[in-house]
Amino acid sequence: MSAQAFAEPTPHFTPGPTVPGSDARRGRLHTAHGTLHTPAFVAVATRGTVKALGVGEVRALGVQALIGNTYHLTLRPGPELVRDLGGLHGFSGWSGPWMTDSGGYQVFSLGAGKEHGVGKLASAFPGDGVPRVHGTSLVRLDEAGTRVRSIFDGAWVTFTPESVIRTQRLLGADVVLPLDECTSPYHPRAYTQAACERTHRWAERALTTWRETEGQGPNPGQVLYGIVQGGVYEDLRRHSAATIAGMGFPGIAIGGSLGRTKQDMYRIISWCVDALPYERPRHLLGIGTVEDILEAVRRGMDTFDCAGPTRMARNGSLLSLRDPSTRINIRASRFRRDPSSVDPTCDCPTCTQHSRAFLHHLLRSGELAFYPLATAHNLRVMVRTMATIRSYLDAGRMPALKDLADPS
Amino acid sequence: MSAQAFAEPTPHFTPGPTVPGSDARRGRLHTAHGTLHTPAFVAVATRGTVKALGVGEVRALGVQALIGNTYHLTLRPGPELVRDLGGLHGFSGWSGPWMTDSGGYQVFSLGAGKEHGVGKLASAFPGDGVPRVHGTSLVRLDEAGTRVRSIFDGAWVTFTPESVIRTQRLLGADVVLPLDECTSPYHPRAYTQAACERTHRWAERALTTWRETEGQGPNPGQVLYGIVQGGVYEDLRRHSAATIAGMGFPGIAIGGSLGRTKQDMYRIISWCVDALPYERPRHLLGIGTVEDILEAVRRGMDTFDCAGPTRMARNGSLLSLRDPSTRINIRASRFRRDPSSVDPTCDCPTCTQHSRAFLHHLLRSGELAFYPLATAHNLRVMVRTMATIRSYLDAGRMPALKDLADPS
Numbered sequence: 001m002s003a004q005a006f007a008e009p010t011p012h013f014t015p016g017p018t019v020p021g022s023d024a025r026r027g028r029l030h031t032a033h034g035t036l037h038t039p040a041f042v043a044v045a046t047r048g049t050v051k052a053l054g055v056g057e058v059r060a061l062g063v064q065a066l067i068g069n070t071y072h073l074t075l076r077p078g079p080e081l082v083r084d085l086g087g088l089h090g091f092s093g094w095s096g097p098w099m100t101d102s103g104g105y106q107v108f109s110l111g112a113g114k115e116h117g118v119g120k121l122a123s124a125f126p127g128d129g130v131p132r133v134h135g136t137s138l139v140r141l142d143e144a145g146t147r148v149r150s151i152f153d154g155a156w157v158t159f160t161p162e163s164v165i166r167t168q169r170l171l172g173a174d175v176v177l178p179l180d181e182c183t184s185p186y187h188p189r190a191y192t193q194a195a196c197e198r199t200h201r202w203a204e205r206a207l208t209t210w211r212e213t214e215g216q217g218p219n220p221g222q223v224l225y226g227i228v229q230g231g232v233y234e235d236l237r238r239h240s241a242a243t244i245a246g247m248g249f250p251g252i253a254i255g256g257s258l259g260r261t262k263q264d265m266y267r268i269i270s271w272c273v274d275a276l277p278y279e280r281p282r283h284l285l286g287i288g289t290v291e292d293i294l295e296a297v298r299r300g301m302d303t304f305d306c307a308g309p310t311r312m313a314r315n316g317s318l319l320s321l322r323d324p325s326t327r328i329n330i331r332a333s334r335f336r337r338d339p340s341s342v343d344p345t346c347d348c349p350t351c352t353q354h355s356r357a358f359l360h361h362l363l364r365s366g367e368l369a370f371y372p373l374a375t376a377h378n379l380r381v382m383v384r385t386m387a388t389i390r391s392y393l394d395a396g397r398m399p400a401l402k403d404l405a406d407p408s
Numbered sequence: 409m410s411a412q413a414f415a416e417p418t419p420h421f422t423p424g425p426t427v428p429g430s431d432a433r434r435g436r437l438h439t440a441h442g443t444l445h446t447p448a449f450v451a452v453a454t455r456g457t458v459k460a461l462g463v464g465e466v467r468a469l470g471v472q473a474l475i476g477n478t479y480h481l482t483l484r485p486g487p488e489l490v491r492d493l494g495g496l497h498g499f500s501g502w503s504g505p506w507m508t509d510s511g512g513y514q515v516f517s518l519g520a521g522k523e524h525g526v527g528k529l530a531s532a533f534p535g536d537g538v539p540r541v542h543g544t545s546l547v548r549l550d551e552a553g554t555r556v557r558s559i560f561d562g563a564w565v566t567f568t569p570e571s572v573i574r575t576q577r578l579l580g581a582d583v584v585l586p587l588d589e590c591t592s593p594y595h596p597r598a599y600t601q602a603a604c605e606r607t608h609r610w611a612e613r614a615l616t617t618w619r620e621t622e623g624q625g626p627n628p629g630q631v632l633y634g635i636v637q638g639g640v641y642e643d644l645r646r647h648s649a650a651t652i653a654g655m656g657f658p659g660i661a662i663g664g665s666l667g668r669t670k671q672d673m674y675r676i677i678s679w680c681v682d683a684l685p686y687e688r689p690r691h692l693l694g695i696g697t698v699e700d701i702l703e704a705v706r707r708g709m710d711t712f713d714c715a716g717p718t719r720m721a722r723n724g725s726l727l728s729l730r731d732p733s734t735r736i737n738i739r740a741s742r743f744r745r746d747p748s749s750v751d752p753t754c755d756c757p758t759c760t761q762h763s764r765a766f767l768h769h770l771l772r773s774g775e776l777a778f779y780p781l782a783t784a785h786n787l788r789v790m791v792r793t794m795a796t797i798r799s800y801l802d803a804g805r806m807p808a809l810k811d812l813a814d815p816s
Binding site for chain 2: 050055314350372
């Protein structure tokens with residue numbers, strides 16, 4: 001089945017032409033709660049909030065959309081409560097576009113990821129193929145679905161392709177995702193293939209439940225994306241992308257293990273995009289850094305989410321607009337007396353009002369004020385970086401990493 | 409020595425006439441970094457920051473001034489560093505008025521307060537005069553000054569009347585305070601009297617160092633207030649107020665133990681104010697609640713600081729504009745599904761954008777976003793409450809507690 005058979009436009013996405021010498025494209029993604037200008041970074045709001053910030057600040061930073069997590073929101077506060085309070089939009093106060101991830105990644109990170117000691121990329125580990133950290137899986141998985149231990153009380157919670165759709169109908173995000181099985185780079189090919197085929201069967205079951213629940217929940221304008229799996233194997237990735245696209249999802253996400261190096265990741269993205277219809281929006285799950293986003297944009301990806309910028313902020317690792325390839329470890333003692341702002345070119349409330357020395361003091365002293373200030377800065381850098389990328393694409397050029405540096 | 413002998417105006421304070429039937433007055437307190445409209449609440453920023461908020465938000469809430477703490481800032485980041493970065497104003501980014509407390513209260517809370525198990529008010533303890541909680545003092549105190557163990561590494565740090573002034577010259581707050589000895593309500597009268605007299609001698613030594621260091625440090629416009637002690641004893645309080653006022657301080661703070669009940673506190677304030685010159689501004693250290701502030705305003709106090717509103721916020725105890733005598737414990741399960749805002753009459757970013765249910769979820773889930781949101785609300789309530797009090801005084805009326813309720 002050729003992906004081209006499903007190349008008709010979807011009303012919710014308007015991609016521009018590719019920029020010469022790349023697969024990059026500008027686009028507009030229309031949701032029931034506003035339009036995203038793509039390429040776009042979707043800020044992570046796992047439990048319904050960007051960590052450390054209220055929605056007023058998130059909005060003021062120029063963030064276009066948030067992504068919550070079905071696993072976490074199922075445990076707390078529970079989807080019925082969210083539904084009763086107006087869905088994620090009403091509950092959280094974020095009235096712009098919402099996405100929800102399915103919880104498939106949590107099934108991985110609490111299961112095989114824990115056993116193998118890996119995350120989305122295994123690049124932190126030496127290339128001998130042997131995972132270094134072994135934990136005990138908190139997951140049971142079979143054809144029916146998965147059971148995952150609650151991070152709160154250890155109780156087993158069941159997630160099936162059907163339940164995850166029903167839950168996301170209640171949460172009411174604008175873009176939602178089906179349950180998938182992420183594999184680790186240490187899974188053998190045979191397991192990866194079996195998991196990929198299971199993810200396809202789960203996708204069909206998700207679509208069935210999706211149709212059955214049409215119009216239910218607080219947001220009748222929801223769309224369901226498909227998720228491409230297939231690990232690090234070219235044939236599996238191409239097959240998965242064509243299969244998922246062939247099911248007619250109005251948007252496609254690329255999930256799962258993206259290999260051991262950045263080059264692995266970029267290759268995997270290209271294999272998938274090759275097999276995807278041009279007219280459908282493409283979301284890259286859980287990536288990433290400015291460099292990775294740029295390379296994924298070059299290969300035709302439209303939207304991105306990643307906990308990295310906000311998590312790094314809380315650890316004191318601050319992004320730089322002036323040099324997108326560096327991070328400032330504000331805990332380092334060399335910043336103790338540094339009166340300059342984190343980034344002289346940044347217009348965020350942190351950089352315009354506070355020095356590196358003060359932020360260093362806040363982090364070293366355990367002051368809570370550090371977390372919103374650091375988070376606001378990193379999100380603002382992501383927002384401005386995406387805007388710079390879009391400006392280049394608007395002008396018909398694919399930027400290089402150095403073009404994203406603001407030397408002012 | 410009569411306080412009236414020192415009744416000449418000081419250039420930095422302009423009190424209005426008292427409001428009939430009370431000792432309340434409106435005033436303007438001019439500092440080197442702006443004018444406070446009094447009665448005013450000074451927000452606590454112990455280590456140079458309001459906990460959980462950046463200065464942009466604090467400013468947007470309408471806060472007029474901050475108070476830092478000499479003991480804490482001496483330990484981290486150290487006064488020389490603060491001086492080198494432009495004093496507290498430059499270091500923190502708060503360019504409005506700053507006060508610094510001397511650290512005398514920390515000498516108490518880590519010393520006698522710890523041994524006696526009491527804070528500023530002993531009212532949480534039954535009236536049998538026996539302290540219930542005994543801890544080990546982290547303080548040594550004699551005529552020369554005090555040594556206090558660092559909360560970070562246990563090292564002994566020396567604070568003398570002279571060193572505390574020199575430190576505050578480096579910190580550069582607009583209004584600073586001399587080292588004093590706070591007593592507990594469980595100290596016998598003889599000890600309280602001896603401590604009070606020692607505080608007076610320390611005040612003289614502080615004044616000497618103050619004159620010697622004139623013009624040193626980043627803020628040549630600093631003023632030094634005196635601190636009245638004397639515990640719960642009328643004659644000691646009156647004597648202390650007259651003595652401190654007689655030393656010529658351009659402003660007076662009331663410190664130390666304020667008894668076991670609110671009535672004790674109000675009486676103690678009245679005794680002190682009786683003996684203070686009308687033309688000098690009066691600051692009440694470490695108080696308090698809306699009710700206590702109102703009663704202190706009625707008795708002629710001008711400015712207030714208290715960690716309560718921000719600390720309560722972090723514990724989930726939210727103030728109400730609609731009913732100043734209540735607090736909302738947002739952790740309570742009855743708010744789990746409550747779609748209303750914390751306070752329908754509040755215009756803070758928290759109340760205009762988030763529901764009680766969402767804040768309950770944030771606190772229960774341990775989300776960092778709770779802390780800035782809760783802190784902003786409680787500070788906004790304090791700011792608006794003080795503005796309401798000033799409006800009444802402007803109209804020549806002393807408000808009652810019920811008048812502060814905004815029923816809208």
